[in-house]
Amino acid sequence: MFPTLGMDLMNGLKLAIANSGKTDISPNFIVEGIGNAVDASLLKTAEKFILQEDVAITIAFCGNNQLTELIGIFSNYKKPLIHLDLGGIVLKKEHTSPFVLHHTLNSWQSAYAMGMYAAKELGKKAAMIASIYDGAYHMSAALLEGFGKDGGTVTNYYVSPMDYKTESFEGMVTGIRESSPDVIFALFSYKEGQKVFDVLANSDLNGTIPILAIPYMTDESVNTEDLKIENVKSVATWSFDDEHAEMHDFVGKYLAAYEEAPNIMGLLGFEAGLTLSNCISSEAKIASKLADTLQNKTIMTPRGNLQYNDFNESQIDSFKVREFKYNNTKYHNTVVDTLDTSFSETLYASFENLPNPGWQNPYICT
Numbered sequence: 001m002f003p004t005l006g007m008d009l010m011n012g013l014k015l016a017i018a019n020s021g022k023t024d025i026s027p028n029f030i031v032e033g034i035g036n037a038v039d040a041s042l043l044k045t046a047e048k049f050i051l052q053e054d055v056a057i058t059i060a061f062c063g064n065n066q067l068t069e070l071i072g073i074f075s076n077y078k079k080p081l082i083h084l085d086l087g088g089i090v091l092k093k094e095h096t097s098p099f100v101l102h103h104t105l106n107s108w109q110s111a112y113a114m115g116m117y118a119a120k121e122l123g124k125k126a127a128m129i130a131s132i133y134d135g136a137y138h139m140s141a142a143l144l145e146g147f148g149k150d151g152g153t154v155t156n157y158y159v160s161p162m163d164y165k166t167e168s169f170e171g172m173v174t175g176i177r178e179s180s181p182d183v184i185f186a187l188f189s190y191k192e193g194q195k196v197f198d199v200l201a202n203s204d205l206n207g208t209i210p211i212l213a214i215p216y217m218t219d220e221s222v223n224t225e226d227l228k229i230e231n232v233k234s235v236a237t238w239s240f241d242d243e244h245a246e247m248h249d250f251v252g253k254y255l256a257a258y259e260e261a262p263n264i265m266g267l268l269g270f271e272a273g274l275t276l277s278n279c280i281s282s283e284a285k286i287a288s289k290l291a292d293t294l295q296n297k298t299i300m301t302p303r304g305n306l307q308y309n310d311f312n313e314s315q316i317d318s319f320k321v322r323e324f325k326y327n328n329t330k331y332h333n334t335v336v337d338t339l340d341t342s343f344s345e346t347l348y349a350s351f352e353n354l355p356n357p358g359w360q361n362p363y364i365c366t
Contacts, residue, residue: 001190001222006033008265009061009084009272011258016273019253025280030055034062042066043073050077056286057082057279059272064089064356074099080279080290082272086216086264088137090351091311098289102313103272105264106237107214108351109344111139113319114185114212114235115146117339122210123182127156129172129196130187135159139214140187141354142347147185155179164192169199176205184209189216194227201228218324220331221263232324237316237341238267238303239333250302271301271314309345317341 002008010031017027030053034042042062049055050073060070061084074081075097087104095102118126126147130140144154156179158172176184188196193216200206207230215236240251240262250270254262262270279286279293287293291312299306305317321337 001216001219002263002265005061005265006031008263009269012254012262012266012269012271013059013273013276015254015257015266016270017277020273020277022277022280025277025284027056034060039066043069046070046073046081050074050079056080057276059084059276061085061268064091064095068092068094071095071097071100078288080286080288082275082290084268084272086268087313088139089356090138090142090348090354091313092352093311096311098291098312100312101275101290101294101308102311103268103275104314105268106314106316106344107216108138108142109341109347110235110237110319111214112142112146112344112347113339113341115143115148115152116150117235117321117337118183118185118212119147119150119152122212124150124152125179125182126152126154126185127158127176127179127181127183127209128154128185128187129158129160129176130185131160131164131189131192132162133192134189134214134216135187138351138354138356141351143185143187145350154185155181160188160192160196164195169196172196173199173203173205176209181209184211186211186213186217189214189219190222193217194223197227197229197232201230207231213324215322215333218322218331218333219264220333221261223331226326229324233336234322234324234333235319235339236322236333237319238264239320239322239335240267241322241332241334242302242320243335244302244304246300246304247302267302271303271306274299274301274306275314311345311348315341315344 034045049058057080059082081100083102085104087107156175158175161167211232213234215234218234294308303316306314309315319339320335322333323336
């Protein structure tokens with residue numbers, strides 16, 4: 001889905017540091033690819049950075065399958081780490097360390113908010129359609145929990161096969177039609193998501209039942225042609241169409257620097273750069289205990305006001321309800337409503353025993 005993922009992250013990171021106002025800071029970057037970040041090479045690279053390279057801080061885009069061991073390394077050596085991912089998996093207590101920050105896009109929290117929004121605004125009866133890939137993260141569990149909290153029930157489920165390219169999705173359409181839901185929850189991304197949108201757009205369901213999709217299904221950087229799908233919204237912590245000054249400023253500077261619009265990887269890198277800039281002292285030092293440095297500190301980001309909560313995970317001040325529409329030349333995710341995020345930190349306890357069924361890589365699979 002993001003073929004230039006590493007470069008996009010670095011572009012955002014460098015842009016944030018260049019615009020941080022710290023003109024006396026000129027960091028040296030040591031970059032090393034670790035593939036899918038799912039095996040022991042992740043841990044070996046971390047120790048190499050700490051022991052051989054003597055880096056001031058490590059930034060790792062990786063999943064959660066080896067996160068406990070990774071955090072253990074940085075805690076044992078008392079070295080700082082910023083862990084990046086999309087936030088599809090609920091963090092556990094063992095992932096909490098004063099030396100480690102988790103900077104995510106808060107995907108599972110957004111899914112919970114989307115479920116609550118659906119029950120309050122659209123109806124109590126839903127059909128849920130999901131990819132075997134994207135549906136395996138904690139977004140699906142959080143969505144169902146949020147929907148059920150306000151009396152919502154799912155009466156029809158569809159999970160696509162692993163080989164979605166040969167799937168007709170006729171059974172999906174039939175199941176939706178027969179269950180007559182108030183809302184459709186859609187958990188797909190990239191080409192599989194495009195195929196599902198195409199099937200729905202060419203059915204009699206198009207526009208008749210509101211669709212709430214995960215934000216990776218409505219990503220404007222990969223959906224470049226008009227899919228003809230109607231009545232689609234998503235809930236996320238970001239929108240590149242957000243009218244707030246911080247997002248306008250970020251998009252403008254990114255375009256000027258790289259001659260292309262940012263995607264979510266560039267955004268993630270940029271916010272990591274903002275966090276890093278706020279961790280550098282006037283003596284150009286970075287304290288090992290990042291959580292102490294940023295305790296009760298608010299960082300202005302393109303997504304809004306950001307703080308790190310008790311699990312040391314980034315938390316934004318609002319979820320954005322976004323309308324997915326094609327406008328002449330491109331897709332937009334226009335913010336049509338905002339939802340409060342203050343309940344987010346209470347959710348960790350609710351999901352602390354939730355197993356991790358997700359795929360190992362930290363990004364969306366398809």
